[in-house]
Amino acid sequence: xxxxxxxxxxxxxxxxxxxxxxxxxxxxxxxxxxxxxxxxxxxxxxxxxxxxxxxxxxxxxxxxxxxxxxxxxxxxxxxxxxxxxxxxxxxxxxxxxxxxxxxxxxxxxxxxxxxxxxxxxxxxxxxxxxxxxxxxxxxxxxxxxxxxxxxxxxxxxxxxxxxxxxxxxxxxxxxxxxxxxxxxxxxxxxxxxxxxxxxxxxxxxxxxxxxxxxxxxxxxxxxxxxxxxxxxxxxxxxxxxxxxxxxxxxxxxxxxxxxxxxxxxxxxxxxxxxxxxxxxxxxxxxxxxxxxxxxxxxxxxxxx
Amino acid sequence: xxxxxxxxxxxxxxxxxxxxxxxxxxxxxxxxxxxxxxxxxxxxxxxxxxxxxxxxxxxxxxxxxxxxxxxxxxxxxxxxxxxxxxxxxxxxxxxxxxxxxxxxxxxxxxxxxxxxxxxxxxxxxxxxxxxxxxxxxxxxxxxxxxxxxxxxxxxxxxxxxxxxxxxxxxxxxxxxxxxxxxxxxxxxxxxxxxxxxxxxxxxxxxxxxxxxxxxxxxxxxxxxxxxxxxxxxxxxxxxxxxxxxxxxxxxxxxxxxxxxxxxxxxxxxxxxxxxxxxxxxxxxxxxxx
Numbered sequence: 001x002x003x004x005x006x007x008x009x010x011x012x013x014x015x016x017x018x019x020x021x022x023x024x025x026x027x028x029x030x031x032x033x034x035x036x037x038x039x040x041x042x043x044x045x046x047x048x049x050x051x052x053x054x055x056x057x058x059x060x061x062x063x064x065x066x067x068x069x070x071x072x073x074x075x076x077x078x079x080x081x082x083x084x085x086x087x088x089x090x091x092x093x094x095x096x097x098x099x100x101x102x103x104x105x106x107x108x109x110x111x112x113x114x115x116x117x118x119x120x121x122x123x124x125x126x127x128x129x130x131x132x133x134x135x136x137x138x139x140x141x142x143x144x145x146x147x148x149x150x151x152x153x154x155x156x157x158x159x160x161x162x163x164x165x166x167x168x169x170x171x172x173x174x175x176x177x178x179x180x181x182x183x184x185x186x187x188x189x190x191x192x193x194x195x196x197x198x199x200x201x202x203x204x205x206x207x208x209x210x211x212x213x214x215x216x217x218x219x220x221x222x223x224x225x226x227x228x229x230x231x232x233x234x235x236x237x238x239x240x241x242x243x244x245x246x247x248x249x250x251x252x253x254x255x256x257x258x259x260x261x262x263x264x265x266x267x268x269x270x271x272x273x274x275x276x277x278x279x280x281x282x283x284x285x286x287x288x289x290x291x292x293x294x295x296x297x298x299x300x301x302x303x304x
Numbered sequence: 305x306x307x308x309x310x311x312x313x314x315x316x317x318x319x320x321x322x323x324x325x326x327x328x329x330x331x332x333x334x335x336x337x338x339x340x341x342x343x344x345x346x347x348x349x350x351x352x353x354x355x356x357x358x359x360x361x362x363x364x365x366x367x368x369x370x371x372x373x374x375x376x377x378x379x380x381x382x383x384x385x386x387x388x389x390x391x392x393x394x395x396x397x398x399x400x401x402x403x404x405x406x407x408x409x410x411x412x413x414x415x416x417x418x419x420x421x422x423x424x425x426x427x428x429x430x431x432x433x434x435x436x437x438x439x440x441x442x443x444x445x446x447x448x449x450x451x452x453x454x455x456x457x458x459x460x461x462x463x464x465x466x467x468x469x470x471x472x473x474x475x476x477x478x479x480x481x482x483x484x485x486x487x488x489x490x491x492x493x494x495x496x497x498x499x500x501x502x503x504x505x506x507x508x509x510x511x512x513x514x515x516x517x518x519x520x521x522x523x524x525x526x527x528x529x530x531x532x533x534x535x536x537x538x539x540x541x542x543x544x545x546x547x548x549x550x551x552x553x554x555x556x557x558x559x560x561x562x563x564x565x566x567x568x569x570x571x572x573x574x575x576x577x578x579x580x581x582x583x584x585x586x587x588x589x590x591x592x593x
Contacts, residue, residue: 006415013493017410018422021403024463029429032440039439047443094336097329110576111337114344117572119522121540122561125547126343129350129554169340177580201325230435233524233540240548253435261529266439273436280433 039270047266059271069272071247072255075160076229079251082164083171084224088217090168091175096209098176099183109180113173120170124237127166128153131238153239156248163249166234171227175220182216183209215291222287226280232257252276351558372559379556380549381534382563385542392457392527392538393520397513399462405509408471409497413483423472426465435525442529456530457538461520467512474508475501511578514571521568539564 004010015022039045040060044053063069094112098105115123130138131152139149152162190208199207232253235243243250243258250258252272260269352368376382410416411423441460442451450456478501486496502509524540531537537545543564547557572579 004415006417006419008417010414011416011418014410014414014416014419017406017414021407021426021463021465021468022422024403024459025426025429025465027444028441028460028463029432029437029465032437032444033429033432035440035443036436048446050443090336093332097333100329101333108333108337109580110573111340113576113580114340114569114572117518117568118565119524119540119543119568121522121524121544122565123343125543125557125561126347128547129558130343130346132552169343172340201322226433230433232435236524236528237544241544256435256438257525257529260439260442270436270439273433273439277433277436281431284431 036270036273039267040274042267042270045267047264059267060275062268063271063275068247068250069255072250072252075249076231076251078160079164079167079231080225080228082161083167083228084221087168087171087175087224088221091172091179091220092217094172095176095179095183096205098180109176112176115170116173116177118170120233121237123170124166124234127162127169128238128240131162154245156244156246159239159244159248163231163234163238163244166238167228167231170234171224175224178220178223179213179216182213186212218287218290222283225283229253229276229279347558347561350554351562353555369555372555373563376546376556376560376563380542380546380560382539382542382546382560384535385537385539388454388536389521389539391454393517395454395458396461396520397516399458400464400467400516401509401513403463404468404471404512405497405502407468408475409493409501411468411472412475412478413493413497413501427469430465430469438526438529445530451530452532452536454536457527457536461526464516467516470508470512471505474505478504507578510575514575514579517571518568 041055041057042052043056043058045051098108098112101108138152142149150158152158186209190212191204194204194208230253231251235249235251235254236257238244239249243254253276256269256272256276259265259272351372352370353372354367354369411419445451445456445460448455450459482500482504483496486500487493491499521538522540523538527536527538527541531541534542534545543560546560550556
């Protein structure tokens with residue numbers, strides 16, 4: 001029962017309840033985590049026979065000097081800078097508008113959230129058609145405003161932009177939900193008090209909404225950075241199993257996939273995974289640190 | 305609603321500025337809603353064109369070619385892909401719900417040695433990106449000879465710390481008095497869990513279950529690496545294979561895309577209230593597929 005002290009008997013009983021989750025986590029999360037870290041340091045490793053040559057930093061040195069890895073890092077960075085601010089900014093604007101909308105708010109929500117439940121592969125295939133040079137919808141629009149058609153998916157200058165557009169479109173709904181939810185959590189009495197003090201809508205926004213929303217915006221942004229750091233499905237599907245023209249859409253995750261699955265270099269892929277993991281943990285801890293420092297309430301939401 | 309509906313109504317007409325703002329807001333909402341919808345509309349629209357259709361949207365509309373769906377269905381083993389997706393999604397979700405409910409119950413209602421340490425150790429794994437685990441997991445699954453079996457697609461995903469944590473928060477918020485009352489009436493822990501605690505928390509359980517169903521249905525990278533044969537491909541993989549086979553026959557391609565996304569859209573339209581509630585309450589961070 002509750003509030004009773006733990007005994008050997010109660011511990012055994014509780015372990016029976018936890019066992020299924022624990023066994024699978026041990027086998028497929030804890031153990032591979034250790035193994036992944038070790039694998040990043042293996043040299044002359046035979047993946048299939050599990051023969052380890054020696055331990056060294058060679059894989060990380062290889063990554064440091066590898067032009068493809070540098071390209072992947074650069075592309076991922078540009079991709080994140082292209083997606084996250086636009087997606088969060090638009091989501092904020094739309095969440096605020098939805099929050100004040102009097103009519104059709106439910107219907108609009110349903111529409112915005114549709115891409116969330118749609119397979120990223122299916123989405124990428126539709127966009128592949130919209131982007132296609134001869135009969136794509138986007139070039140049709142460009143023709144209307146008298147611009148020269150763009151070969152979105154085969155021109156290295158535009159293919160990363162195409163990926164950015166698809167991912168903004170795909171991720172907008174989630175950011176709207178999260179921001180809208182925290183907007184709805186703001187106590188109405190703050191607004192009533194502000195109105196009694198004679199604050200207009202803009203003043204209410206800058207003095208009530210914005211400060212109360214900042215922690216959530218930060219959390220949603222960091223979450224978006226972490227998710228987009230790992231973009232893979234959309235690249236694979238948009239460019240039909242390649243990393244875009246002239247590797248223009250080679251991302252870190254795609255690099256990992258290529259090294260592991262195509263080029264059969266699991267140790268280098270593992271090292272790339274460790275780098276990704278390091279960036280994720282760094283970002284997460286950095287966010288938590290900023291939030292603590294500002295004494296923001298966390299409302300039970302934390303970044304991954 | 306909040307800002308605009310003031311408790312001290314302005315006398316006379318609504319100020320012109322407020323009206324402008326309201327109009328702009330409406331326009332913004334409408335334009336973005338259309339942008340979100342357009343790819344879906346195009347998808348359905350293109351899927352009923354003549355199979356030789358290649359031109360842009362401006363081509364005059366001729367006839368509804370619903371038979372494209374049948375042609376697409378028969379052109380690739382979509383029946384098999386569907387079956388695989390349904391088996392994998394249902395098995396994974398059920399497995400996760402069972403393991404998470406059991407563990408969340410133990411962590412919230414039972415007292416035992418090492419409770420906090422174990423719980424925190426599990427929570428830390430939520431920070432680990434699933435992709436880091438992909439390579440060693442492939443090794444483990446090869447050693448078990450599970451590659452190219454349903455087991456590889458299901459078993460590693462039947463434990464979700466994210467789901468356990470969400471249910472933990474819900475179960476912890478449950479008033480203790482129900483538990484005491486049930487125990488005093490002679491119910492065992494097991495009976496209390498399945499007869500009272502689970503039914504009382506069905507909203508959050510449904511929400512996390514559906515979130516999981518969506519992410520499993522749409523999973524791509526994991527099944528891409530863990531399967532090599534057509535026999536085990538799930539819908540997203542099957543769709544991509546089909547799309548490379550078929551080239552630029554857009555009507556058939558779009559018909560098959562509609563076939564892939566339709567089930568989830570229908571489920572979504574039925575449970576959307578629940579789902580949105582779930583997403584906004586729940587953290588959106590699990591090891592991604």
